[in-house]
Amino acid sequence: MVNVIGLGYIGLPTALMMASHGVEVVGTNHSQGKVDMLKAGKTTFKEKGLDELFQAALDGGIQFTTEYQVADVYIVSVQTPYDEFTKKVDMSYVNAAIGDVLKVAPKGAIIIVESTISPGSIDRYVRPYVTEKGFKIGEDVHLVHAPERIIPGNMVYELLHNDRTIGADDPEIGEKVKELYASFCGGNIVVTDIKTAEMTKVIENTFRCVNIAFANELAKICRHDGMDVYEVIKICNMHPRVNILNPGPGVGGHCIPVDPWFLVGDYPSLTKVIGESLKVNASMPEYVLERIYEIMEEKGITDVSRVGLYGLTFKENVDDYRESPTLQLLDFQKKHLGTPLKVYDPWIEKDLVKNQYHDLDSFLAETDLVVIMVKHNEIKENMDKLKGKIVLDCHNICDLPEVYHL
Amino acid sequence: MVNVIGLGYIGLPTALMMASHGVEVIGTDYNAELVATLNAGKTTFKEKGLDELFQDALNAGVKFTTEYQVTDTYIVSVPTPYDKFSKKVDAVYVVAAVKDVLKVAPQGATLVIESTVSPGTIEKSVRPVLEAEGRTDINLVHAPERIIPGNMVYELLHNNRTIGADDKAIGEKVKELYASFCQGEIVVTDIKTAEMTKVVENTFRAVNIAFANELAKICRHDNMDVYEIIKICNMHPRVNILQPGPGVGGHCISVDPWFLVGDYPSLAKVIDESMKTNDGMPDFVLNRIYEIMKEKGMADITRVGLYGLTYKENVDDMRESPTLQLLESQERHLATGLKVYDPFIKKDVVANQYHDLDEFLAAVDFVVVMVKHNEIKENMDKLADKVVLDCHNIIRLPGVYHI
Numbered sequence: 080m081v082n083v084i085g086l087g088y089i090g091l092p093t094a095l096m097m098a099s100h101g102v103e104v105v106g107t108n109h110s111q112g113k114v115d116m117l118k119a120g121k122t123t124f125k126e127k128g129l130d131e132l133f134q135a136a137l138d139g140g141i142q143f144t145t146e147y148q149v150a151d152v153y154i155v156s157v158q159t160p161y162d163e164f165t166k167k168v169d170m171s172y173v174n175a176a177i178g179d180v181l182k183v184a185p186k187g188a189i190i191i192v193e194s195t196i197s198p199g200s201i202d203r204y205v206r207p208y209v210t211e212k213g214f215k216i217g218e219d220v221h222l223v224h225a226p227e228r229i230i231p232g233n234m235v236y237e238l239l240h241n242d243r244t245i246g247a248d249d250p251e252i253g254e255k256v257k258e259l260y261a262s263f264c265g266g267n268i269v270v271t272d273i274k275t276a277e278m279t280k281v282i283e284n285t286f287r288c289v290n291i292a293f294a295n296e297l298a299k300i301c302r303h304d305g306m307d308v309y310e311v312i313k314i315c316n317m318h319p320r321v322n323i324l325n326p327g328p329g330v331g332g333h334c335i336p337v338d339p340w341f342l343v344g345d346y347p348s349l350t351k352v353i354g355e356s357l358k359v360n361a362s363m364p365e366y367v368l369e370r371i372y373e374i375m376e377e378k379g380i381t382d383v384s385r386v387g388l389y390g391l392t393f394k395e396n397v398d399d400y401r402e403s404p405t406l407q408l409l410d411f412q413k414k415h416l417g418t419p420l421k422v423y424d425p426w427i428e429k430d431l432v433k434n435q436y437h438d439l440d441s442f443l444a445e446t447d448l449v450v451i452m453v454k455h456n457e458i459k460e461n462m463d464k465l466k467g468k469i470v471l472d473c474h475n476i477c478d479l480p481e482v483y484h485l
Numbered sequence: 486m487v488n489v490i491g492l493g494y495i496g497l498p499t500a501l502m503m504a505s506h507g508v509e510v511i512g513t514d515y516n517a518e519l520v521a522t523l524n525a526g527k528t529t530f531k532e533k534g535l536d537e538l539f540q541d542a543l544n545a546g547v548k549f550t551t552e553y554q555v556t557d558t559y560i561v562s563v564p565t566p567y568d569k570f571s572k573k574v575d576a577v578y579v580v581a582a583v584k585d586v587l588k589v590a591p592q593g594a595t596l597v598i599e600s601t602v603s604p605g606t607i608e609k610s611v612r613p614v615l616e617a618e619g620r621t622d623i624n625l626v627h628a629p630e631r632i633i634p635g636n637m638v639y640e641l642l643h644n645n646r647t648i649g650a651d652d653k654a655i656g657e658k659v660k661e662l663y664a665s666f667c668q669g670e671i672v673v674t675d676i677k678t679a680e681m682t683k684v685v686e687n688t689f690r691a692v693n694i695a696f697a698n699e700l701a702k703i704c705r706h707d708n709m710d711v712y713e714i715i716k717i718c719n720m721h722p723r724v725n726i727l728q729p730g731p732g733v734g735g736h737c738i739s740v741d742p743w744f745l746v747g748d749y750p751s752l753a754k755v756i757d758e759s760m761k762t763n764d765g766m767p768d769f770v771l772n773r774i775y776e777i778m779k780e781k782g783m784a785d786i787t788r789v790g791l792y793g794l795t796y797k798e799n800v801d802d803m804r805e806s807p808t809l810q811l812l813e814s815q816e817r818h819l820a821t822g823l824k825v826y827d828p829f830i831k832k833d834v835v836a837n838q839y840h841d842l843d844e845f846l847a848a849v850d851f852v853v854v855m856v857k858h859n860e861i862k863e864n865m866d867k868l869a870d871k872v873v874l875d876c877h878n879i880i881r882l883p884g885v886y887h888i
Contacts, residue, residue, distance in 0.1 A: 237722070241722060242720035269720065275709060278709060282726070283721045286696065286724045292755050296753060297685060300752050306677065311685055315682050315685050317645035317647075318644070319645075320633075321686045323685070323689055346706060349702045350699060352696055352759050353696075355757075
C-alpha cells in the first residue's frame with residue numbers, strides 16, 4: 080500500500096493517478112477540512128481532467144485520512160516554502176512529515192520525497208534527521224527522491240506522458256519505485272542517485288527561468304527601439320537551432336521563480352547568468368506598471384481607479400495565484416504608497432485583494448484601461464468586450480486595433 | 486545577373502549556390518590572389534560538399550573577378566570586423582563595398598547586404614552613403630544568413646531565411662532570387678527587424694551556451710556529472726539545455742550579442758553575463774589544467790598539449806577560437822604557450838604548433854581536447870596512456886577528466 084502524505088497540487092493528482100491505475104493508495108493530509116472535502120467527493124482545486132481522475136480513483140478504492148498509515152511506501156509531497164529574503168527552502172514540513180512517517184513505518188519501508196527541494200537537501204536535512212531518530216538509512220528505511228515535472232493546466236496529461244526521474248541510494252530500491260510510478264507513467268523513467276535527481280529538477284526550472292528572462296530582455300530592448308518583439312521572435316524561431324520563449328508580465332508560481340534561487344544561494348559566484356535572469360523576471364511586474372504609467376500619460380488618463388488588471392493567477396486557466404505577477408505588481412504599488420488597481424480573475428472566487436471584482440462585465444464597466452496580465456481562455460473568448468477600451472496586452476493575445484504591448 | 490561582392494565564408498557558398506541553380510553569377514573580391522585561386526578551379530577554404538558545389542557552379546558558368554559589375558542585383562558579403570574593446574561592429578568594409586557598387590550600379594539596382602551587421606547599422610552607416618551620393622534610386626535590402634560551418638551546403642538549401650526590405654515588392658523579388666536554391670520558408674520583413682533577428686538568433690545561442698557552461702562550473706564545484714544531469718533534464722518536454730564547452734569562438738555567437746550589450750547596456754543584463762561566462766571558459770579550462778597537473782604531480786608544462794585550434798569541429802576557421810583565447814590569456818600572464826596541434830590548420834599560426842598527430846602525442850603526457858574533430862574521435866585509442874582533459878565529453882577512456 081502507498082501512503083501519500085500531503086494532498087496539495089502535486090500530492091493529490093499523484094495519489095489519484097496511482098489509485099486509478101490499480102495501486103492501493105491512502106492519502107493523508109493534516110488538514111481535517113481538506114480531508115472532509117475529499118471524502119465528500121469534491122476536489123480541492125480546479126484542474127483540467129482532475130474531477131474525472133478523482134472519480135476513477137474513488138472507483139479504484141482510494142481513501143483519505145488525517146492519519147499516517149502503516150505502509151511499505153510513503154510519498155511525501157508536502158509544501159516546501161522558501162524564505163523571501165534568504166530564498167532558502169524551508170524543510171520543516173518535509174521533516175515533520177518524515178518524523179510522523181517514522182512513527183508508523185515498518186522496517187524496510189521506502190520514503191519517497193516528491194516535494195521540490197534544493198540540491199543537497201536530503202543530505203543536509205533529511206538524512207541527519209532520520210539518523211537522529213535512531214533509524215539506519217538503507218536498512219530500517221530507504222530514502223528516495225522522485226521530483227515531478229507536470230505543468231499546471233495540463234497536469235493529468237503530463238503525469239501520464241512525461242518522463243520521470245527517480246533518485247535513490249540503492250539502484251534496486253530505485254527500480255522498485257520506478258515500477259510503482261510506471262503503473263501510470265507512460266514516459267521513460269530514469270533511475271539515478273538522489274543528489275542528481277534533486278539537481279535535475281532545479282535545473283529544469285532554471286532553464287525555463289533563463290529563457291523567459293531572455294525573452295523579457297528582448298521585449299525591453301524592442302520596446303526601447305519601437306520594434307515588434309513578437310515579430311522578431313517569430314522570425315528568429317524559424318532558425319533550426321533557435322527556440323525563444325514568449326515575454327510576459329513576470330513569472331509566478333512555486334517553481335520557476337523559486338527554484339533558481341537555490342542555485343544562486345548555494346553558488347553565488349558561479350551563477351551569474353541565473354542571477355541576472357531572476358532579476359530580469361522579477362523586474363517585469365514593475366515594468367508593466369511603468370508601461371501603464373506611460374500609456375496613461377500618452378492617453379491623458381489621470382484617474383487610476385479607471386485602470387484594471389485582468390487576471391490574478393500565475394498562469395492561465397488555473398486557480399493558483401502563488402507569487403503571481405499581478406500580486407507582485409500590487410505589492411510594488413503598495414510599497415510606493417499607491418492605491419491598488421482594480422482586479423478581476425474568473426478563477427478566483429474569494430476576495431483576495433482590494434478592489435477585486437468577481438464578474439467580467441462589472442469589472443469592464445468600471446475601467447477604461449485594461450491590462451491583460453493572464454491569458455485565461457475567458458478573455459480570449461470575450462475579446463469583443465474589450466472594444467472601446469484601452470488595452471495593454473502582456474501576452475499578445477488580443478488582435479484588436481491599437482492594442483499596447485509590453 | 487547577380488554580382489556577389491566578397492567571396493569569404495558566406496559570399497562564396499552563396500554565389501556558388503545561386504550559380505548552380507541557374508542564376509547568372511559573377512563573384513567579385515578585391516583580393517586578386519583569392520580570385521586567382523578560384524579561377525584556377527580551387528576552393529579557398531574547406532567545407533563539407535563545397536568542392537562538389539564549386540564544380541556544379543563552374544559548369545553553370547560562375548565567374549570570378551576583382552572588378553565590380555554593371556548589373557541589377559548586388560549581394561554584399563564582406564567581413565564586418567568588430568572592435569575588441571568597444572565591441573562595436575565596424576561597417577567600414579560594407580561602406581567601402583557599397584561605395585564601389587554605386588560607381589557602376591545602374592538606376593534602380595537592388596543592393597542586398599548579407600554581412601551580419603548590428604541592428605540599425607544600415608540606417609546609420611549605409612543609407613547615408615546612398616544619400617550623400619544622391620543614389621536614393623537604389624533599393625536597399627538586408628538578407629542575413631543562418632548557416633552553420635561544417636554543414637553550410639545542406640543548410641543553405643534547407644534553412645528558412647529572412648529578407649528585410651524598405652519596399653515589400655523589392656523584398657519579394659529578392660525572395661524569389663534566394664528561392665532559386667533555398668527550399669526553406671523565406672520571410673519578408675523590414676530591414677531593422679531583419680538585422681535584429683540575425684543578432685537575436687546568435688544571442689539566443691550565446692545565452693544558452695552560457696547557461697550550460699554555468700551548470701558545468703556548478704557541477705564541477707560539487708563533483709557532479711554535468712553531462713548526466715543535462716541528459717536527464719532534457720527528457721523534460723520543455724527543456725533543451727545545450728552542451729558546455731571550452732569557450733565560444735567564430736564570428737557569430739561570440740560577437741553578435743555584444744552589439745546588443747553595446748547598444749542597450751542597461752537592458753541587456755542576462756546577455757552581458759552570458760558573454761562574460763562564455764569568455765571566461767578558456768581561463769576555466771586553464772585552471773582545470775592547473776588543478777589536474779597538481780593532482781597528478783606534473784610539473785613540466787611542455788608536456789601539456791592542446792588538441793584543436795579551430796573554433797568548431799571539422800572546419801578550418803580559427804577566428805576567436807577558445808584555443809587562441811586560452812593561449813592569449815597564457816601570454817598575458819607571461820606564461821609559455823602550451824603545445825598545440827590541429828589537423829585542419831596546415832600553416833604555423835602559434836608557437837609550439839605541431840602538424841602531425843603522432844608527433845604531437847609523442848611530445849605530451851597530458852592532452853586537452855579543445856575541439857571535437859572527427860580525427861580525434863577516430864583515434865581515441867592513441868590517448869590510452871595519456872592524461873586527458875576532455876572539454877567535449879567525447880573520449881570514452883577510463884580516468885578522463887572533464888570541465
